[in-house]
Amino acid sequence: MYEDLTYEVILENMLARIDTDVDKTEGSLIYNALAPAAWELAEAYIAIDHIYDSTFADTAPREELIRRAKERGIAPREATNAILKGEFDVDVPIGSRFSWNDLNYIVTEKIEPKVYKLQCETAGTIGNKKYIPLTAIEFVEGLNEANITEVLIPAVDEEETEHFRERYFASFDSQAFGGNIADYIRNTEAMEGVGGAKYYRVSEESSHIKIQIISSDYGVPSNTLIDRVQKTLDPKANEQGVLAQGQGYGIAPIGHVVDVEGCSSIVVDVSAKFTYDTGYNWDSVKNKVGSVIENYFLELSKTWSDNQNLIVRIAQLEARLLGVVGITDISETTLNSKAENLILEANIIPVRGNVNAN
Structure with a gap:
């Protein structure tokens, strides 16, 4: 906005206001008096330019954009940790740690005998690796073989500034409210491991709302991820194991029966x-x-x-x-x-x- 007001232009304008009978050449008394002021004014205009750009979401740097988006309850998505399936030749303790190259993994949950969920301790897509051998960090009795065989919930990197900016502006296109399409899509795509979602309304063929998802690495989602999204939106059973779909135990409002599927x-x-x-x-x-x-x-x-x-x-x-x-x-x-x-x-x-x- 003020890019034309350079030091040279400001100094020239200041000198132009001085009477012509006064010596204004470089090194003169008046020149030396005005030059430092012109420099400071040029610096001030640069700062004003930055403040002006930082005020508006389309030109704001990341930190100022975050503050602007916070007014709408929107924040950049943080990097997440990959959840993976590990297979071992013996049962291993929950909390035991393993490594591959520079990555470390911790066992978090038992799926079945000798099969466990592991979490990569390093956040970001670097953890989305499968078919890799693991080495125990701490001694595990009887262990000879350990491998990661599947990415259950892919990790994502910290949201890039331009993607975050696009998401901020997209929030003005439709208002998310109480189970409308925008609400379902916003809540679903905000879940860890989800890269996108499609929404299918109730039809003559089905009284259920259907939501299809793609994983955050833009592949077919695992059953683990699908189940997690289902439980968050509209769990099929409550904690007591009683049929609960459509009862409002998840994000979906009471009366909305939601089925979550993965893309193929x-x-x-x-x-x-x-x-x-x-x-x-x-x-x-x-x-x-x-x-x-x-x-x-x-x-x-x-x-x-x-x-x-x-x-x-x-x-x-x-x-x-x-x-x-x-x-x-x-x-x-x-x-x-x-x-x-x-x-x-x-x-x-x-x-x-x-x-x-x-």
Whole structure:
């Protein structure tokens, strides 16, 4: 706003107000008297500019944005700790700790004999690792093998500033209140491990409200996560084991019967004819090709909750694959053996399958 009011401009304006018969050259008495004041004024305008930007949510830095959003009861989501399933060759004590590389894990709950829930002690997505061997930090009698086999509730990193800013502005689009759509979506997406949600109202086919979720790593949610969301929104039984759905024991109002489901996935096989640059062949590019396809599918999955259906588009896929070093052209691309875009059902996300070069 005040970027034009630099030190030089301010000093020039001040000197212009001095009579012409007074020496105003650099080093003169009046010049030396005004220059420090011009400098301080320039610094003040910089500070005012910062204050002005900090006042409005669209330009506010993170700390000021947090204070602004607090007025609407909104706060940035903190990093969470991954909950994982560990399998052992003996039963281990609750509270025992294990490690893999720089990560430590603590046993929190027994699922069944030799199978436990573990929590990564380091917050953030770095803890979302599975199929890894564990080493006991403290001695566990009889233990020879320990492995993490599944991510039950994925961790998330601290919410990025721009995502938080978008969420703040989105809060003005609809008012969450007493079980309306905005209320359900806001409460569901705020739960640990949930990356997005879709809401289906009561219909002639079903008197239940249906909410579908995707995990925070944009994959198919585990049964553990689905059960946790169900219990939070509308538990199927109360603490005494009595049928409780629709009775208001969760976030859902009395009379709202809510069923929580997870999204599903479909394996997508990709086949194409590639033309290679000199010195390249399929073996030299296939790993990168696989990564590009996975990243494209992940981009789609991140938009699952905002779209009625996801569409895997051949043109989009080919455009990304043409960016792979060593590939000069692509043709005859098929998705699951069909040379057409793949339109997925509302509850489906794509997962990379086999990748073949014709």
